[in-house]
Amino acid sequence: MKITSEEVRHVATLARLDLAQDEQERLAGELDRILEYMDKLNELDTDGVEPLSHAVDVVNVLRPDRVVNQPRTEDLLRNAPARDDDFLSVPKIIE
Amino acid sequence: MTTNPCFLSIHELHDRLRRRELSAVELAGALFARIDATDDAIGAYLAVCHEQGMDAARRADARLAAGDVSSKLLGIPVALKDVLLTDGVATTCASKILDGFSPPYDGTAVRRLKDAGAVPLGKTNMDEFAMGSSTENSGYSITRNPWNLDHVPGGSSGGSAAAVAAGQCIAALGTDTGGSIRQPASFCGIVGLKPTYGRVSRYGVVAYASSLDQVGPMTRDVTDCALLLQAIAGHDPADSTSVDVPVPDYSGALTGDVKGLKVGVPKEYFAAGLQPEVEQAVRTGIGELEKAGAVVTDVSLPRNDYAVAAYYIIAAAEASSNLARYDGMRYGPRAEAGDLTATYMKSRAQGFGQEVKRRIMLGTYVLSAGYYDAYYLKAQKVRTLLKQDMESVLSGCDAIVAPTCPTTAFRVDEMTHDPLQMYLSDILTISVNLAGLPALSVPCGFDDAGLPIGMQLIGKHFDEGTLLRLGFAYEQATEWHARKPALPLPATSS
Known part of the structure; x- marks a missing residue:
């Protein structure tokens, strides 16, 4: 087994996913098979190979810190699931 | 109007619009009628925007009436994959988690098409967050392949591909993270281009895998593909990964002349698991390129x-x-x-x-x-090796030619029970994304069941021009791109 049910529960918590019991069990089996396939990569010798995170050579892009957009409070808040005047309303964050 | 304009190309329609033989409003109306008549069966669209589309068509007519014919896309109806943000038009990425989301701005590629005068028809279905190869992972509904409704259109840009193939738009935008433009283009018998990473801005594209995602055109021929790429390509200050290199004249690459261009055929892309009809069609296609004057050479991508x-x-x-x-x-x-x-x-x-x-x-x-x-x-280390393999082959030839997919379109529900099997079907498209290269899929035949086959051309970074040159020459020598699906549907008024 590459991944246990306990690990699936732990990863689901890290990923903030409230998975039902049957979903956890199904995912444990599927992820186990997928991860087993991923082990194929160990056939390749990658000693001394640099990891690649970006396919095209790019450097940091800097720009002046200038305000270019106008406030669009209504446009942004129209998608909010809950609002209070001009604020997003969220569950209590600090006890 | 004497013929139904829904299957005409951008360049044909541009001539008719310019000569005022057809108005942009008539054209948009014909497309909306076609969508209304056919989309219950196909399911290409998640949202159809009649109002915004007709407004844009009226504005295009006003520009045309004033003698403005500078943009080839003026008045051209296009479909947009639902991963692209559209100001005031629902954008869900086919996910319930964005149900009802109305973006406050347009993504850059969408903005550039609108500025060019294109007419947005609606948002097309996709695998949720672009994760999938069949459009069956949509949170809302599935899309069916216009060539055979029992088969999938591919994915994740399946709605865009089906809409182009079924004459429900003139052209469309898709996105490609691991083959999501090329594979559905192959499955639906159309042209699809995944540009070089950084060629097209990702600003206003819902992110899936940011180091791999790229926006690109889906069209019925290579000429239209060049026109659409021209409109969306180029540096955008709002996307720091878009690259500031000059955008060439892509239509200028469509000369029909490929004499002396060297194309490499990787033997690993013709390995076991390839549907025999796919191998035959692609090898015949390579023969056509050779006849046109290209030099064909065997190459190897051993770690694909x-x-x-x-x-x-x-x-x-x-x-x-x-x-x-x-x-x-x-x-x-x-x-x-x-x-x-x-x-x-x-x-x-x-x-x-x-x-x-x-x-x-x-x-x-x-x-x-x-x-x-x-x-x-x-x-990430293996990614380095795969990129090196690709670059090493491309240092010795102008393009790589291969099948786009190992098979033609699979049946609805055929693969959904086995996620790993679905992942493995991407084997011929994903190295391109890992290496950030451009790749074009063009129609190159049909299998015995009448389903389309795609041929893939892979090029050097920022060398979309050579791919379009090869694709155009191939298209001139064949007629696959001109075939249309005979939909078992009521005919639309014309």
């Missing part, structure tokens, strides 16, 4: 077999990070569940579909303490 594993680790890792933003706080539905963490967890569990959860879980796992080096770092 490792691309699927590397890709699904990297893409899942990036996705798990990108999709952290969907928490039910700022947009999308919120599931009430007491405290903050429980609200996050329930909102996400209810909003995401199975494949998205699977990839978030996989990505979170490979990035988690104890597994990062074994999976994520290892995959």
Whole structure:
């Protein structure tokens, strides 16, 4: 087994996913098979190979810190699931 | 109007619009009528925007009446994959977690098409968050292949591909993270181009795997593909990964002359598992390129077999990070569940579909303490090797030619029970994304069941021109692109 049910529960918590019991069990089996396939990569010798995170050579892009957009409070808040005047309303964050 | 304009090309329509033989409003009306008549059967669109489309058509007519014919896209009806943000038009990425989301701005590619005078018809269906190869992972409905409604259109840009093939738009935009433009183009018998990473701005594109995602054109011929690419390509200050290199005149590459161009045929792309009709059609296609004067040479990409594993680790890792933003706080539905963490967890569990959860879980796992080096770092190193392999082959030839997919379109429900099998079907498209290269899929035949086959041309960074040159010459020598599906549907008025 590459991944246990306990690990699936732990990863689901890290990923903030409230998975039902049957979903956890199904995912444990599927992820186990997928991860087993991923082990194929160990056939390749990658000693001394640099990891690649970006396919095209790019450097940091800097720009002046200038305000270019106008406030669009209504446009942004129209998608909010809950609002209070001009604020997003969220569950209590600090006890 | 004497003929139904829904299947005409951009360049043909531009002439008719310019000569005022057809108005942009008439053209948009014909497309909306075609969508109304056919989309119950196909399901290409998630949202059709009659009002915005007709407004844009009226504005195009005003420009045409004033003698403005500078833009070839003026008055041309286009479909937009639902991953692209559209100001004031619902954008869900085919996910329930964005149900009802109305973006406050246009993505750059959409903005550029609108500025060029294109007429948006609607938002096309896709695999949720672009995760999938069949459009069956949509949170809303499936899309069917216009060539045979029992088959999938491919994915994740399946709605865009089906709409182009079925005459429900003149051209469309898709996105390609691991083959999501080229594979559905192949399955639906149309032209699809995945540009070089950085060629087209990703600003206003819902992120899946940011180091791999790219926007590109889906059209019925190569000439239209060049026109659409021209409109969307180029540096954008709003996307710091878009690259500031000059955009050439892509239509200028359509000379028909490919004499002396060297194309490499990688033997690993013709390995076991390839449907025999696919191999035959692509080899015949390569023969056509040779007849046109291209020099064909055997090449090797020995480590392509490792691309699927590397890709699904990297893409899942990036996705798990990108999709952290969907928490039910700022947009999308919120599931009430007491405290903050429980609200996050329930909102996400209810909003995401199975494949998205699977990839978030996989990505979170490979990035988690104890597994990062074994999976994520290892995959990034393999990515380096795969990119080196591609670059080494392309240093000796102008393009690589291969099948786009190992098979033609599979049946609806055929692959849904086996996620790994679905991943493996991407084997011929994903190295291109890992290496950031451009690649074009053109129609090159049909299998015995009448389903389309695609031939893939892979080029050097920022050398889309050579791919279009080869694709155009191939298209001139064949007639596959001119075939249209005979939909078992009521005829539309013309």
